[in-house]
Amino acid sequence: MAQLLSFRVYLSAETQKASSESLKRTQKTRKPFSPGRRGPVAPPRKPQNLNLEVSPHRAVSAVRLMRIEYGGAFADLLNEKGKGSGSNEMSYVERTIGFRTRDLDDRDLRLVTDVVGGTIRWRRFLDHLIGSLCHNERTFRNMEPLLLQILRIAVYEIIKLDMPSYAVVDENVRLAKVALRPGAGDFVNGILRKLVSLKEKDALPLPKVEGDDRAQARALATLHSHPVWMVRRWVKYLGLDEATKLMIWNNSDPGFSLRANTGRDITRADLVERLESLKVPHELSLNLEEFVRIKTGLQTVVQAGLLKEGFCSVQDESAGLIVSVVKPQPGERIMDACAAPGGKTLFMASCLKGQGMIYAMDVNEGRLRILGETAKSHQVDGLITTIHSDLRVFAETNEVRYDKVLLDAPCSGLGVLSKRADLRWNRKLEDMVELTKLQDELLDSASKLVKHGGVLVYSTCSIDPEENEGRVEAFLQRHPEFSIDPVTSFVPSSFVTSQGFFLSNPVKHSLDGAFVARLIRAL
Numbered sequence: 154m155a156q157l158l159s160f161r162v163y164l165s166a167e168t169q170k171a172s173s174e175s176l177k178r179t180q181k182t183r184k185p186f187s188p189g190r191r192g193p194v195a196p197p198r199k200p201q202n203l204n205l206e207v208s209p210h211r212a213v214s215a216v217r218l219m220r221i222e223y224g225g226a227f228a229d230l231l232n233e234k235g236k237g238s239g240s241n242e243m244s245y246v247e248r249t250i251g252f253r254t255r256d257l258d259d260r261d262l263r264l265v266t267d268v269v270g271g272t273i274r275w276r277r278f279l280d281h282l283i284g285s286l287c288h289n290e291r292t293f294r295n296m297e298p299l300l301l302q303i304l305r306i307a308v309y310e311i312i313k314l315d316m317p318s319y320a321v322v323d324e325n326v327r328l329a330k331v332a333l334r335p336g337a338g339d340f341v342n343g344i345l346r347k348l349v350s351l352k353e354k355d356a357l358p359l360p361k362v363e364g365d366d367r368a369q370a371r372a373l374a375t376l377h378s379h380p381v382w383m384v385r386r387w388v389k390y391l392g393l394d395e396a397t398k399l400m401i402w403n404n405s406d407p408g409f410s411l412r413a414n415t416g417r418d419i420t421r422a423d424l425v426e427r428l429e430s431l432k433v434p435h436e437l438s439l440n441l442e443e444f445v446r447i448k449t450g451l452q453t454v455v456q457a458g459l460l461k462e463g464f465c466s467v468q469d470e471s472a473g474l475i476v477s478v479v480k481p482q483p484g485e486r487i488m489d490a491c492a493a494p495g496g497k498t499l500f501m502a503s504c505l506k507g508q509g510m511i512y513a514m515d516v517n518e519g520r521l522r523i524l525g526e527t528a529k530s531h532q533v534d535g536l537i538t539t540i541h542s543d544l545r546v547f548a549e550t551n552e553v554r555y556d557k558v559l560l561d562a563p564c565s566g567l568g569v570l571s572k573r574a575d576l577r578w579n580r581k582l583e584d585m586v587e588l589t590k591l592q593d594e595l596l597d598s599a600s601k602l603v604k605h606g607g608v609l610v611y612s613t614c615s616i617d618p619e620e621n622e623g624r625v626e627a628f629l630q631r632h633p634e635f636s637i638d639p640v641t642s643f644v645p646s647s648f649v650t651s652q653g654f655f656l657s658n659p660v661k662h663s664l665d666g667a668f669v670a671r672l673i674r675a676l
């Protein structure tokens with residue numbers, strides 16, 4: 154669980170800044186949190202105020218959604234008002250809505266995961282329906298945050314999970330009544346009854362894809378619940394059909410891959426044996442001999458301690474294929490220039506067969522510390538040296554050269570939206586300009602660390618041509634001493650682009666989207 158938690162912490166740290174900005178934005182359009190009314194932060198109450206009437210998964214989901222949407226700012230507010238550490242989820246629930254529910258069992262936990270992930274993904278679509286059913290636009294715009302989360306959960310359950318409507322209406326009305334006030338319950342009841350009646354008549358108020366490009370993009374963005382700028386960008390680069398398929402992929406339940414920790418002499422056969430004993434359905438990866446795919450059962454793997462004991466890692470095959478392009482060899486000195494939290498560092502270290510060194514650099518000290526700790530549990534710490542530095546500063550002040558440099562650059566993450574449910578709402582078009590500038594600077598710095606005849610690998614978890622091919626082309630113009638080494642001999646041919654780069658396409662390969670260029674420095 155600790156590993157999964159750190160995995161989650163990593164994800165939320167990435168989105169922390171954007172989340173607090175989202176709170177600021179939301180506060181401009183919605184009524185601000187007010188301690189005086191039953192908003193997200195209720196006054197401190199008697200401990201152990203237990204309510205057995207409200208369904209636990211809905212109460213916990215509503216609170217978790219608040220924490221995700223309002224991020225650090227919401228947690229800080231809770232700490233101020235609730236005087237608690239905030240580490241225990243049920244204490245968050247109590248301080249937010251005024252009571253605890255019974256503890257979650259495994260079924261509830263699965264429901265919370267489904268409901269929270271789905272409600273975040275489908276937010277734009279759900280808000281469209283809720284907004285259409287409100288009396289007027291102001292009612293929707295000024296809706297208090299907790300009430301909105303309860304409505305989003307209910308609409309998601311009715312429309313996307315197809316749960317029995319009467320139960321969903323009753324349960325969410327009750328939650329609104331006890332967590333807010335009786336009038337809030339009546340309001341939820343009114344909206345949901347209208348929704349159910351329209352659903353039964355197959356007359357949901359959905360936009361039509363028609364009009365000019367902008368109007369079509371807006372309709373698609375609502376129907377498939379993505380930001381309009383992303384839809385416009387993908388329609389431009391991929392065409393309407395592929396863009397639509399990509400959005401459908403992003404809204405589907407993600408599968409996961411596990412990598413057997415060969416650095417500890419654990420083979421894929423060992424991993425398969427453990428999965429069979431845990432009754433976790435799995436498939437062998439056709440692309441990588443250390444990897445196994447699972448669609449369900451990650452929680453079982455975590456609970457059985459496989460991650461904690463360093464038996465295996467959760468790693469997407471696309472990340473594994475990036476390491477295939479680096480192809481670490483025993484005895485090599487490899488700089489992993491943007492290494493944390495270290496998935497690729499660990500895999501590269503396990504390829505060294507005890508000889509050589511991975512220098513794992515990152516500007517983020519906390520994440521680098523996690524990398525160091527995981528390296529110990531994977532028993533590859535003797536092959537990894539961590540360096541806390543900004544790559545740009547390090548490259549200016551160090552003469553040292555490496556056989557290979559991997560630059561797994563900070564990027565938009567547009568290839569991993571199926572796993573990172575909230576990321577689509579935290580990214581902005583302006584980010585792309587900042588990111589491509591940073592990617593250029595990091596590429597220039599990384600190139601200085603490559604020995605003559607050495608290899609520079611540039612990778613992203615994005616499918617955006619401007620972050621991928623665009624950056625490599627611009628780099629080669631600035632650095633004629635580098636040339637493209639086609640990845641043909643490192644990965645299966647279906648991943649190789651016409652320019653000799655690696656590209657995993659979520660729709661085509663059923664993997665996260667990722668890009669890799671292998672560049673050689675002239676002797």
Ligand SMILES: C[S@@+](CC[C@H](N)C(=O)[O-])C[C@H]1O[C@@H](n2cnc3c(N)ncnc32)[C@H](O)[C@@H]1O
Nearest residue numbers: 491492493494495496497515516517543544561
């Ligand atoms: C895509 S993540 C790397 C993921 C990692 N390679 C893995 O497989 O787990 C990008 C990383 O770049 C780091 N980073 C961003 N700017 C940096 C800089 N100027 N110097 C060094 N690291 C930087 C971030 O802290 C982040 O950990």
